[in-house]
Amino acid sequence: xxxxxxxxxxxxxxxxxxxxxxxxxxxxxxxxxxxxxxxxxxxxxxxxxxxxxxxxxxxxxxxxxxxxxxxxxxxxxxxxxxxxxxxxxxxxxxxxxxxxxxxxxxxxxxxxxxxxxxxxxxxxxxxxxxxxxxxxxxxxxxxxxxxxxxxxxxxxxxxxxxxxxxxxxxxxxxxxxxxxxxxxxxxxxxxxxxxxxxxxxxxxxxxxxxxxxxxxxxxxxxxxxxxxxxxxxxxxxxxxxxxxxxxxxxxxxxxxxxxxxxxxxxxxxxxxxxxxxxxxxxxxxxxxxxxxxxxxxxxxxxxxxxx
Amino acid sequence: xxxxxxxxxxxxxxxxxxxxxxxxxxxxxxxxxxxxxxxxxxxxxxxxxxxxxxxxxxxxxxxxxxxxxxxxxxxxxxxxxxxxxxxxxxxxxxxxxxxxxxxxxxxxxxxxxxxxxxxxxxxxxxxxxxxxxxxxxxxxxxxxxxxxxxxxxxxxxxxxxxxxxxxxxxxxxxxxxxxxxxxxxxxxxxxxxxxxxxxxxxxxxxxxxxxxxxxxxxxxxxxxxxxxxxxxxxxxxxxxxxxxxxxxxxxxxxxxxxxxxxxxxxxxxxxxxxxxxxxxxxxxxxxxxxxxxxxxxxxxxxxxxxxxxxxxxxxxxxxxxx
Numbered sequence: 060x061x062x063x064x065x066x067x068x069x070x071x072x073x074x075x076x077x078x079x080x081x082x083x084x085x086x087x088x089x090x091x092x093x094x095x096x097x098x099x100x101x102x103x104x105x106x107x108x109x110x111x112x113x114x115x116x117x118x119x120x121x122x123x124x125x126x127x128x129x130x131x132x133x134x135x136x137x138x139x140x141x142x143x144x145x146x147x148x149x150x151x152x153x154x155x156x157x158x159x160x161x162x163x164x165x166x167x168x169x170x171x172x173x174x175x176x177x178x179x180x181x182x183x184x185x186x187x188x189x190x191x192x193x194x195x196x197x198x199x200x201x202x203x204x205x206x207x208x209x210x211x212x213x214x215x216x217x218x219x220x221x222x223x224x225x226x227x228x229x230x231x232x233x234x235x236x237x238x239x240x241x242x243x244x245x246x247x248x249x250x251x252x253x254x255x256x257x258x259x260x261x262x263x264x265x266x267x268x269x270x271x272x273x274x275x276x277x278x279x280x281x282x283x284x285x286x287x288x289x290x291x292x293x294x295x296x297x298x299x300x301x302x303x304x305x306x307x308x309x310x311x312x313x314x315x316x317x318x319x320x321x322x323x324x325x326x327x328x329x330x331x332x333x334x335x336x337x338x339x340x341x342x343x344x345x346x347x348x349x350x351x352x353x354x355x356x357x358x359x360x361x362x363x364x365x366x
Numbered sequence: 367x368x369x370x371x372x373x374x375x376x377x378x379x380x381x382x383x384x385x386x387x388x389x390x391x392x393x394x395x396x397x398x399x400x401x402x403x404x405x406x407x408x409x410x411x412x413x414x415x416x417x418x419x420x421x422x423x424x425x426x427x428x429x430x431x432x433x434x435x436x437x438x439x440x441x442x443x444x445x446x447x448x449x450x451x452x453x454x455x456x457x458x459x460x461x462x463x464x465x466x467x468x469x470x471x472x473x474x475x476x477x478x479x480x481x482x483x484x485x486x487x488x489x490x491x492x493x494x495x496x497x498x499x500x501x502x503x504x505x506x507x508x509x510x511x512x513x514x515x516x517x518x519x520x521x522x523x524x525x526x527x528x529x530x531x532x533x534x535x536x537x538x539x540x541x542x543x544x545x546x547x548x549x550x551x552x553x554x555x556x557x558x559x560x561x562x563x564x565x566x567x568x569x570x571x572x573x574x575x576x577x578x579x580x581x582x583x584x585x586x587x588x589x590x591x592x593x594x595x596x597x598x599x600x601x602x603x604x605x606x607x608x609x610x611x612x613x614x615x616x617x618x619x620x621x622x623x624x625x626x627x628x629x630x631x632x633x634x635x636x637x638x639x640x641x642x643x644x645x646x647x648x649x650x651x652x653x654x655x656x657x658x659x660x661x662x663x664x665x666x667x668x669x670x671x672x673x674x675x676x677x678x679x680x681x682x683x684x685x686x687x688x
Binding site: 091 | 421
């Protein structure tokens with residue numbers, strides 16, 4: 060930590076010097092706190108979950124069976140396929156909605172809109188991203204649910220469709236912001252060069268801006284997938300929470316995250332069921348970790364491609 | 367990505383269209399106009415207008431449903447608002463009374479979470495902006511921040527339960543819930559503070575160093591005073607995130623009902639977000655306008671906080687001295 064600059068001079072050791080050293084140490088600890096917390100999160104979740112995975116859980120069964128009966132006596136069953144299918148179908152549908160919308164809106168804000176319109180749109184998107192997930196879940200439960208029942212004439216409205224729409228609306232503003240950052244990272248000189256050659260604005264976007272920002276845009280989509288994958292309350296409330304491998308958008312489903320949220324309160328600490336929920340936590344942690352890592356690598360690669 | 371045969375931005379196509387124009391103007395565009403739109407230009411303009419409208423419509427389509435939903439929340443939740451709604455405890459198994467203890471509980475959770483996360487987040491931001499070199503450690507810190515923000519909220523809840531409730535033995539308490547929230551929202555403070563600190567011109571620091579000030583004196587007397595309002599906008603944003611979080615508090619400190627208001631950080635508490643979840647899903651016979659009222663109050667709190675943060679940012683941008 061000692062910087063060569065301060066060692067080179069024949070520093071006087073006074074109160075200011077001591078405070079500087081103390082501040083440096085404290086700030087360094089603050090600086091690495093994020094690393095400490097990520098490691099601690101994994102350590103604490105793994106502490107409960109890993110022994111269970113190695114000693115009790117049949118991984119082959121977990122990934123191929125949809126029998127999730129963690130409280131069944133005497134032989135509980137831990138098949139995670141339905142939960143994985145639930146998470147995948149809800150996230151997938153959400154991305155079908157959120158990807159085109161977020162890219163379109165990002166291009167509009169970043170490349171077409173100017174002045175007040177642009178500022179207003181940016182603020183609105185930011186406000187949309189701030190709506191809490193429990194409120195989104197409530198909207199799915201009370202507003203979208205009857206709407207789906209009426210519109211499609213189906214008996215249940217708490218379905219993959221409902222959760223997918225809610226999740227899409229939740230993820231789109233965040234993805235828009237990240238995608239717009241990616242577009243902003245393309246230097247104006249690129250646009251100017253293309254415009255100087257007579258390209259229209261759309262030609263500039265399509266053939267210069269988008270290819271140059273492509274890695275950042277993929278990162279935005281990845282982060283959206285990560286967000287949908289990890290969303291808890293909204294999915295819990297809107298998806299119907301039924302163990303089921305959905306075959307149509309009108310089936311109910313149950314997500315990994317929602318399973319933890321719904322069951323953790325009822326488990327005895329240290330029981331197999333409790334540990335099984337922590338092992339679902341390990342799975343969630345690892346998948347989001349890989350997604351975030353990939354997104355980070357892509358953003359970095361995009362920036363280094365340009366320089 | 368580029369489609370060489372069809373798209374006119376390739377060199378050949380550009381030359382051709384330039385050639386067309388030249389030919390037009392030479393071969394007698396009557397009034398000697400130097401530029402007229404060729405068929406290709408018109409096609410390009412049409413394409414551009416098409417995409418322009420498409421993306422505009424998408425922007426509106428993203429925002430309109432949410433505006434409609436908000437309006438519906440106001441219409442259905444508005445009637446629940448009354449003086450009693452905000453000042454009384456729930457009675458008669460949540461069918462009467464108000465949300466006062468949940469409001470107070472959320473306030474407790476937010477304040478304690480801020481006490482933990484703001485000093486830590488600002489320290490982290492100072493490190494990244496003022497000390498960190500471009501090395502592997504810094505990359506690792508940035509990656510950790512992204513991951514801290516990306517880890518699902520329910521995994522934060524598992525961590526809070528395992529670490530604060532059980533390992534450190536705080537029990538289900540405001541302290542455990544707030545620390546969980548603090549760690550979860552730490553990235554918000556770090557990222558916004560770092561941006562503010564980096565916006566302070568380097569010349570300010572150099573002027574201070576050249577007077578013989580230490581690094582810490584420079585940070586305390588020059589960098590922080592010049593960025594304090596920017597830090598505040600980040601803190602407001604963090605408050606708004608903290609207010610709405612449900613999963614991280616539901617196993618660590620927030621409970622469905624407490625007969626008394628919390629007296630200290632080791633007490634359990636009610637919270638707005640959990641209250642909404644419970645009365646919307648678990649509790650029977652709640653009058654229909656009540657959950658709408660809670661959802662509306664929650665959304666209003668978040669929107670007001672965010673608007674304050676945005677307004678503050680715009681105001682600061684206008685006032686900037688450098």
